Structures are given as structure tokens and as C-alpha cells.
Amino acid sequence: MTGAAPLLDVRDVARRYGGVTAIANVNMTVQAGEITGVIGPNGAGKTTLFNVISGFTPPSEGQVFWKGKPIVRLSTHRIARLGIGRTFQNLRVFPNMTVFDNVSVGALGHIGFPAWRALVPGVGQSRAQAIIRKTWEALDTVGLADRAGELAANLSYGRRRYLEIARALATAPELLILDEPAAGLNDSETAELAGLIRSLNAGGATILLVEHDMALVMGVCRRVVVLAAGRKIADGSPAEVQEDATVRQAYLGASDDGA
Numbered sequence: 542m543t544g545a546a547p548l549l550d551v552r553d554v555a556r557r558y559g560g561v562t563a564i565a566n567v568n569m570t571v572q573a574g575e576i577t578g579v580i581g582p583n584g585a586g587k588t589t590l591f592n593v594i595s596g597f598t599p600p601s602e603g604q605v606f607w608k609g610k611p612i613v614r615l616s617t618h619r620i621a622r623l624g625i626g627r628t629f630q631n632l633r634v635f636p637n638m639t640v641f642d643n644v645s646v647g648a649l650g651h652i653g654f655p656a657w658r659a660l661v662p663g664v665g666q667s668r669a670q671a672i673i674r675k676t677w678e679a680l681d682t683v684g685l686a687d688r689a690g691e692l693a694a695n696l697s698y699g700r701r702r703y704l705e706i707a708r709a710l711a712t713a714p715e716l717l718i719l720d721e722p723a724a725g726l727n728d729s730e731t732a733e734l735a736g737l738i739r740s741l742n743a744g745g746a747t748i749l750l751v752e753h754d755m756a757l758v759m760g761v762c763r764r765v766v767v768l769a770a771g772r773k774i775a776d777g778s779p780a781e782v783q784e785d786a787t788v789r790q791a792y793l794g795a796s797d798d799g800a
């Protein structure tokens with residue numbers, strides 16, 4: 542643990558859906574510059590935690606601080622603009638739009654482009670240029686620049702995962718939240734993804750990663766938080782959590798943990 546103030550600080554967060562407690566008493570921090578993993582058996586509450594952090598779900602209890610400021614109850618849009626970008630477990634690619642347009646949607650949401658601005662000479666133009674620049678940068682980072690003009694429907698499943706990452710990158714996130722980015726990828730694609738995650742991190746992005754692929758998590762994360770049945774049961778280095786008896790039990794006890 543470093544003594545520096547965390548970039549993200551999740552405090553005593555709970556989220557209930559009627560009688561179902563998806564997560565409870567969850568505390569965790571993310572330090573700037575780190576790659577932090579969140580693992581846990583199916584239904585452990587990982588996606589719910591990500592949804593709370595990114596504003597897609599309000600917590601029933603608790604607070605989330607971004608650079609020391611509370612962010613719960615801010616809109617997803619505001620949270621994205623503060624610097625938290627995310628991908629989704631289920632791909633949200635628009636198949637009938639080009640690769641470029643799929644990504645520019647992310648840049649547009651971040652930079653903003655109210656319609657009236659397009660009518661003001663100079664103003665509209667500079668915004669449009671910023672959107673185009675951010676879009677190309679993001680496509681370049683994930684290696685999809687040469688396919689910018691193709692329909693997203695033409696991309697393989699693995700490349701669509703990269704497209705989703707590019708869209709999140711186009712919002713210029715300081716914290717990039719990746720929700721099961723390796724789902725559906727084969728071994729070589731997953732190894733390539735590990736390289737991309739490391740290079741994004743080397744380029745300055747702080748990363749929060751939910752994954753079932755243990756080799757990926759243990760290979761790229763410096764810290765791993767383990768959830769089981771909505772509670773945090775471990776938080777430490779990959780070696781520490783792998784040796785943790787409670788973690789082993791949680792996985793052994795899970796009928797289908799996918800790990």
C-alpha cells in the first residue's frame with residue numbers, strides 16, 4: 542500500500558435489489574497508475590460494483606469518492622467526463638455503423654457537441670477536429686485504425702472487444718474500467734489483450750479489471766480484490782489472494798465460477 546490518496550475510494554457500498562443483496566459493506570481503493578483486478582465467482586457482485594462506480598446503478602448505502610470528491614448520484618455522463626471510462630461485459634457495439642463512427646460516439650460524448658455550436662464558424666470546427674483526433678488516437682492504440690471505414694459487423698468478435706475498448710479510450714479516461722474484456726477470446730487473443738492492457742497502463746491509464754480469466758488477472762494486476770456473495774473476502778497481491786484459504790473455499794464452493 543502506498544501512502545498516497547487513492548484515485549478512487551469505495552466506502553461501505555451496498556446495493557440491494559428488493560430482497561437480493563448484490564453487494565454489501567464493500568470497501569476498496571484504486572491507486573493512480575495501478576492495474577487492480579476484481580475477481581469472484583458468478584453472482585459475486587463484480588458488475589454491480591462497477592455499475593455503482595460508473596453511475597449506472599445508485600448504491601443503496603455508501604459512498605464513492607473520485608479524487609476525494611463524492612460521485613454517487615452523478616449521472617453516468619458526468620462521471621465519464623470526470624475521467625472514468627468503462628467497457629461492458631455484453632458488447633455494446635453498433636454493427637451497422639463504421640468502426641470509426643462507433644468510436645467517435647465515445648469522443649462525442651466526452652468532448653460534447655451541442656447542435657448550435659456547429660452553426661458558429663470556428664467553434665464547431667475545432668470541436669469536430671478534437672473528436673476526429675481523439676477517435677484516430679483511440680483506434681490507433683487498439684490497432685484498428687486501418688479498419689476505420691469498415692462496418693463494425695465485419696469485425697471478428699475479438700476485434701469488437703477492442704472496438705469497445707477504443708470507444709472507452711476516446712473519452713480520455715484516467716481510470717479505465719474493463720468488464721470481462723477477455724470473455725469470448727481465445728488464448729492468443731487473451732495474451733494479446735494482456736499486452737494491450739499493460740501498454741495502456743504504461744501510457745498512464747489506471748485500470749480496474751473484472752475478469753474470470755485468472756491467468757490474465759494474475760499476470761497483469763498488481764492488486765486483486767476478491768468478492769464472493771456480495772462481500773469482499775480478500776484484497777492483496779496476486780500471490781496473496783491465490784494462497785488465501787477463504788478465496789480458495791469461495792471458488793471451490795461455487796458451482797460455476799468460470800475460472
Ligand SMILES: Nc1ncnc2c1ncn2[C@@H]1O[C@H](COP(=O)(O)OP(=O)(O)OP(=O)(O)O)[C@@H](O)[C@H]1O
Pocket residue numbers: 558561562563564581582583584585586587588589590
Ligand atoms: N438489476 C438486478 N436486479 C436484481 N438482481 C440483480 C440485478 N443485478 C444484479 N443482481 C443480482 O446481484 C447479484 C450480483 O450480480 P452481479 O451481476 O453483480 O455479479 P457478477 O459477479 O458480476 O456475476 P458474473 O460473474 O456472473 O457476471 C446476483 O445475485 C444477481 O442476480
